[in-house]
Amino acid sequence: MKYAEDDLIILGHGSGGTLTNQLIKDVFQQAYGNPVLDELLDAAVLEVGEGRIAFSTDSFVVDPIFFPGGDIGTLAVSGTVNDLAVSGAKPLYLSAGFIIEEGLPIRDLRRIVQSIQDTAQAAGVQVVTGDTKVVDRGSADKIFINTAGIGLIPAGRHLSPRLMEPGDVVLVSGTMGDHGLTILAQREGLAFSTPVESDCAPVNRITKAVMEAGGDGVRCMRDPTRGGLATTLNELAMQSERGVLLSEEEIPFLREVVGACEMLGLDPLYLANEGKVIAVVAPQVADQVLEAMRALPEGRGAVRIGEVIAEEEGLVLLETELGATRILGMLEGEPLPRIC
Amino acid sequence: MKPSNKKYARYLLEQLHQEIDRPLTVMEVCGTHTVAIAKSGIRELLPEKMQLLSGPGCPVCVTDDCDLDYVMALVRQEGIILATFGDMMRVPGTKSSLLQEKSKGADVRVVYSPADALQLAVENKGSQVVFLGIGFETTTPVVAAALEQAIQMGLKNFSVFSLHKLVPPIMRVLLDDPQVKIDAFLNPGHVCAILGTEPFQFIAREYGKPCVVAGFETTDILEALLLIVRQYREQCLAVDIQYKRVVRPEGNPVAVGFIEKYFSPMTARWRGIGEVPGSGLELREEFAQYDARRRFPITVEPGQSRKGCACGEVLKGIKLPYDCPLFGKACTPAKPVGPCMVSTEGSCAAYFRYGRKKAGANH
Numbered sequence: 108m109k110y111a112e113d114d115l116i117i118l119g120h121g122s123g124g125t126l127t128n129q130l131i132k133d134v135f136q137q138a139y140g141n142p143v144l145d146e147l148l149d150a151a152v153l154e155v156g157e158g159r160i161a162f163s164t165d166s167f168v169v170d171p172i173f174f175p176g177g178d179i180g181t182l183a184v185s186g187t188v189n190d191l192a193v194s195g196a197k198p199l200y201l202s203a204g205f206i207i208e209e210g211l212p213i214r215d216l217r218r219i220v221q222s223i224q225d226t227a228q229a230a231g232v233q234v235v236t237g238d239t240k241v242v243d244r245g246s247a248d249k250i251f252i253n254t255a256g257i258g259l260i261p262a263g264r265h266l267s268p269r270l271m272e273p274g275d276v277v278l279v280s281g282t283m284g285d286h287g288l289t290i291l292a293q294r295e296g297l298a299f300s301t302p303v304e305s306d307c308a309p310v311n312r313i314t315k316a317v318m319e320a321g322g323d324g325v326r327c328m329r330d331p332t333r334g335g336l337a338t339t340l341n342e343l344a345m346q347s348e349r350g351v352l353l354s355e356e357e358i359p360f361l362r363e364v365v366g367a368c369e370m371l372g373l374d375p376l377y378l379a380n381e382g383k384v385i386a387v388v389a390p391q392v393a394d395q396v397l398e399a400m401r402a403l404p405e406g407r408g409a410v411r412i413g414e415v416i417a418e419e420e421g422l423v424l425l426e427t428e429l430g431a432t433r434i435l436g437m438l439e440g441e442p443l444p445r446i447c
Numbered sequence: 448m449k450p451s452n453k454k455y456a457r458y459l460l461e462q463l464h465q466e467i468d469r470p471l472t473v474m475e476v477c478g479t480h481t482v483a484i485a486k487s488g489i490r491e492l493l494p495e496k497m498q499l500l501s502g503p504g505c506p507v508c509v510t511d512d513c514d515l516d517y518v519m520a521l522v523r524q525e526g527i528i529l530a531t532f533g534d535m536m537r538v539p540g541t542k543s544s545l546l547q548e549k550s551k552g553a554d555v556r557v558v559y560s561p562a563d564a565l566q567l568a569v570e571n572k573g574s575q576v577v578f579l580g581i582g583f584e585t586t587t588p589v590v591a592a593a594l595e596q597a598i599q600m601g602l603k604n605f606s607v608f609s610l611h612k613l614v615p616p617i618m619r620v621l622l623d624d625p626q627v628k629i630d631a632f633l634n635p636g637h638v639c640a641i642l643g644t645e646p647f648q649f650i651a652r653e654y655g656k657p658c659v660v661a662g663f664e665t666t667d668i669l670e671a672l673l674l675i676v677r678q679y680r681e682q683c684l685a686v687d688i689q690y691k692r693v694v695r696p697e698g699n700p701v702a703v704g705f706i707e708k709y710f711s712p713m714t715a716r717w718r719g720i721g722e723v724p725g726s727g728l729e730l731r732e733e734f735a736q737y738d739a740r741r742r743f744p745i746t747v748e749p750g751q752s753r754k755g756c757a758c759g760e761v762l763k764g765i766k767l768p769y770d771c772p773l774f775g776k777a778c779t780p781a782k783p784v785g786p787c788m789v790s791t792e793g794s795c796a797a798y799f800r801y802g803r804k805k806a807g808a809n810h
Binding site: 295371372427428429430431432433434436 | 453456457460485486487488489490491492559665791792799800801802
């Protein structure tokens with residue numbers, strides 16, 4: 108059945124009956140059908156190679172659902188793929204569960220589902236199982252998506268903050284805070300003369316390049332999502348029981364992000380990223396890892412931003428541009444704009 | 448920072464070290480300065496003879512419990528939408544914060560400008576939209592402009608809860624306090640852009656202390672500090688402007704006109720400091736219908752102040768945030784006891800976020 112341009116999701120689309128089946132066939136399978144999904148069984152049955160399995164899940168409730176640089180579908184795939192990727196896994200399969208508010212235009216759903224397919228294809232993963240529920244108007248905000256994913260970690264690969272040693276180098280794959288600022292600006296209807304786009308994208312090509320170039324010298328990787336670079340590095344510092352010393356002037360930001368943050372009273376170090384990687388690597392392999400990251404378009408902006416230190420365990424320190432040192436704490440609560 | 452700025456900043460620091468010839472305690476009276484100083488790490492690089500203190504420069508921090516409790520009582524009323532800047536959400540009154548009230552069902556909306564609050568009033572004709580007006584002379588003209596617009600639009604469901612305060616009167620309070628030892632002020636750049644320098648002349652004339660209006664870049668602050676050192680060396684103590692690219696001696700008469708048209712001075716309560724005559728702003732009598740306090744009169748019982756919270760002494764520069772017994776223990780940005788720990792521009796929050804290393808190793 109072809110849906111008309113202005114058809115809306117109704118409760119029946121989540122009933123499990125004919126309408127649900129049509130929706131699955133005409134929207135989901137049409138976008139990302141594949142032999143496993145097309146079986147339409149209660150569970151996807153998967154071939155997995157040798158190694159350990161990484162398994163991760165994440166729910167997406169972003170508002171607005173469409174934003175410059177992507178949408179909730181792009182985010183739903185990138186988010187889970189990236190969690191697998193920074194764990195050292197090759198992402199393989201995803202599930203996608205939808206909670207849809209009655210009244211969502213089917214064309215919006217199609218657009219989101221297409222983004223899921225495009226992003227999954229870019230990441231080289233397949234969506235192999237899914238679920239759809241429709242709730243009364245007001246019981247959800249347009250659409251919520253949960254994705255879970257599995258990936259394969261080859262035998263012998265081990266990444267952990269516990270491997271971090273003093274002298275190790277901290278690398279990032281590009282500019283910080285783009286996604287967080289884009290969403291805040293959209294949400295509050297702030298217009299900037301130079302629009303900023305979300306960076307949301309799979310990072311598994313970057314993580315693969317890092318591991319190929321760095322081998323055993325790669326200690327651990329993270330994707331600095333909610334809470335931003337500052338919060339993610341604090342987690343690493345606590346888990347590793349080491350200190351992290353950053354150099355303020357090396358941390359890459361887009362000029363527009365810095366300007367908008369000044370205006371809003373936000374610190375871009377605490378804004379979310381959805382397509383960036385932090386890698387902690389041994390000093391001997393740092394240059395080759397950087398080179399490998401920079402060889403990819405999505406890692407072009409990779410730079411060295413700091414190092415692991417033996418002192419100040421559990422803390423992140425920032426050397427300011429003037430040469431003073433201060434603490435970089437974790438995010439407390441939601442970033443809120445200031446008064447004056 | 449551009450390499451040329453960095454070089455200039457280093458030069459200024461060097462000059463400060465060379466030229467300072469006596470101990471000087473300088474107070475910044477603007478939260479934005481407090482944050483800029485903490486973030487750049489200037490404090491750590493200054494000569495030992497120079498001490499920087501943070502003053503009552505964060506409008507959120509100086510808000511008294513009684514006023515906060517009034518606001519909490521107001522949002523619990525049926526049919527009220529409170530529009531506020533984000534900073535106020537977490538500030539605790541004696542019993543709860545706006546964030547807590549919101550989770551219990553109060554209609555509280557974060558806005559970025561008073562114009563957004565007007566829009567809320569247009570879109571919610573069945574509700575009363577109260578804008579929480581807070582800030583110093585910098586913010587007040589914008590609120591006055593929104594009031595003018597509301598009157599022109601004939602909006603009947605819009606009012607302002609004024610917590611606006613004035614900077615010069617509180618500086619006089621500090622200068623009159625024998626416990627407060629300040630040799631000079633770093634004057635708030637944006638407030639002076641509105642007021643000009645005349646309202647601050649009394650500081651040099653009557654108290655013989657210099658003040659320098661400073662911008663917010665690292666080099667602005669260092670330049671202003673150097674000007675203070677030089678004023679003392681040359682014994683020519685005056686009101687000076689470092690932030691010349693923005694501030695003119697005459698200020699911005701249009702903006703001041705807006706404030707005076709809609710607001711008149713009143714006695715205001717400052718957290719930890721008490722009542723200061725002529726230091727707050729209320730809506731003029733003829734605009735009483737836009738005044739939330741007159742429109743929704745509520746009697747608020749004075750609550751119990753928090754035991755041990757040294758906000759008042761911190762705001763006056765008598766104590767450093769580290770000296771408060773609650774700092775970093777019972778009181779953190781995640782669980783603030785006093786407003787100084789809540790607002791991003793509060794001195795306690797700035798010291799906690801950026802300065803803990805110097806406080807000792809207990810964090």
